[in-house]
Amino acid sequence: MIPNQWYIILESSEVKPGKPIGVTRMGEKLVAWRDTQGQVTVMSERCPHRGAALSAGKLKGDCLCCPFHGFEFDSAGRARLIPANGRKTQPPQAMQVKTYPTREMNDFIFIWWGAPRAEYPPLPWFEVIDHQRCSWMTLRDHWKVHYSRAVENQLDVLHLPFVHHNTIGRGNLTLVNGPVTEIKELPGGSLLLNLWLDNELDQGQTPLSPRQMSIPNRSPLLQFFFPNLWQIWLADDLHIVLAFAPVDDENTFVYLRNYQGFVTAPILRDVFNLFSAVGNSVIIRQDKRVVETQLPKRSALKGGEVLVQGDGPIIEYRRRRQALLEAAQVQS
Ligand code: FES
Ligand SMILES: [Fe+2]
Incomplete structure (x- = not known):
């Protein structure tokens, strides 16, 4: 951790x-x-x-x-x-x-x-999600993985047409341009990773490298707040949030919330939220089935895996995680 x-x-x-x-x-x-x-x-x-x-x-x-x-x-x-x-x-x-x-x-x-401080940084949260105004429902699940593997799965843009071929990854968009990743250091030193996806059908073209792309003029689809909070930003009033609570080196407790702000009538809202939760549980179980098989259980910057261009966000996560681990060692 x-x-x-x-x-x-x-x-x-x-x-x-x-x-x-x-x-x-x-x-x-x-x-x-x-x-x-x-x-x-x-x-x-x-x-x-x-x-x-x-x-x-x-x-x-x-x-x-x-x-x-x-x-x-x-x-x-x-x-x-x-x-x-x-x-x-x-x-x-x-x-x-x-x-x-x-x-x-x-x-x-x-x-x-960590070490006690006189002043602590702000709690991580996505300012675009208005917790008070939106309604939400939580799914809870236990995954037999180190939490770093669960985080990386949410930054993995290659897996969509395979793991989710019949749900959110339909369309066989296997070719990955970029993707574009941006890291923001927020006041207090918190780290926020923004990620834009650009997957396409493979028609023989060569995927663009992240360097050939610039930061798009739209909100990032995915955001990750170190150390364990993630969201997919589907629309201004529609977000899915995942928190990966580390249990130990081989177990993680997952909290999945679907936030929405456009269905507000009491019964309709609850029905909508329930249907979203059921849909999300299907998707997240597709992830869990594969991620639980990954070895080694805990990911590392130099973990012996052979990564490819589209794994850029995972590499960025590992780099930052390693730097934070080293900085903590230096201080302690
Ligand atoms: S009071 Fe004796 S074990 Fe807690
Ligand atoms: Fe997934």
């Missing part, structure tokens, strides 16, 4: 008031819970006392209470009460659970994975 990034790890609805939830994300067992104000805390699931899972505990006021010996931990991970030592005794500083800077936005829960 690339350090020093905001990662989407859960949807808001998964962290219910009054009930801690245990999940594996970022290769670690974590627990997420809400305090009495609804603020979410994400912390290590392991109790520092004798290692019980805090996710099996109960909430007591603004503390999470371990199910084993009743130690109570606040949202900063500090022990506030050790029942066996009595209410009057201050718990020792060492009785501390590791917590992660946590934010909630647009019904996603983000954690900061």
Whole structure:
């Protein structure tokens, strides 16, 4: 995982008031819970006392209470009460659970994975998607892949006429011009990758190289926000968003949302969203079936694969990912 990034790890609805939830994300067992104000805390699931899972505990006021010996931990991970030592005794500083800077936005829960900072960059989000105004529905799925493979699949423009030959890749547009990729560094250092597709029927022509093409005068079809948020921009009011929550080196939890802003009548809207979700689930399963077979599980800049011109966006992703990994090593 690339350090020093905001990662989407859960949807808001998964962290219910009054009930801690245990999940594996970022290769670690974590627990997420809400305090009495609804603020979410994400912390290590392991109790520092004798290692019980805090996710099996109960909430007591603004503390999470371990199910084993009743130690109570606040949202900063500090022990506030050790029942066996009595209410009057201050718990020792060492009785501390590791917590992660946590934010909630647009019904996603983000954690900061990396060194703590005085000031954090803004949360990644596509400004063209108005979460409040659009309606949306989420599909959730578990993929047996490292999240980098899932990300790369969404930047892979070669696979459309093969993996999706009977859905979004109909028409046998196998020849890939470019594609044109642009990386934008946003305030705070966040990286946004824009991608324009130009696939054609192969009629014997030679595909244009990215250098022969310029940035088109239209919105990018695909956008990817490092480290794990992607969208396809189908129309101003129609977007599909994917978040790839890393579980561990071989597993990823996928959140797929279809956002739309043009069908607004209550029942019609729900029917439309349901049909979109069903259609998207067919497409995403076509991807999953192939991506789960890829080896090695985790992609790398020098991973021994023989890439071709149309793989440019994947190469760009790998380059940036490698640079971020190296920068984090230098700092730490
Ligand atoms: S293991 Fe959690 S309080 Fe003892
Ligand atoms: Fe696909």
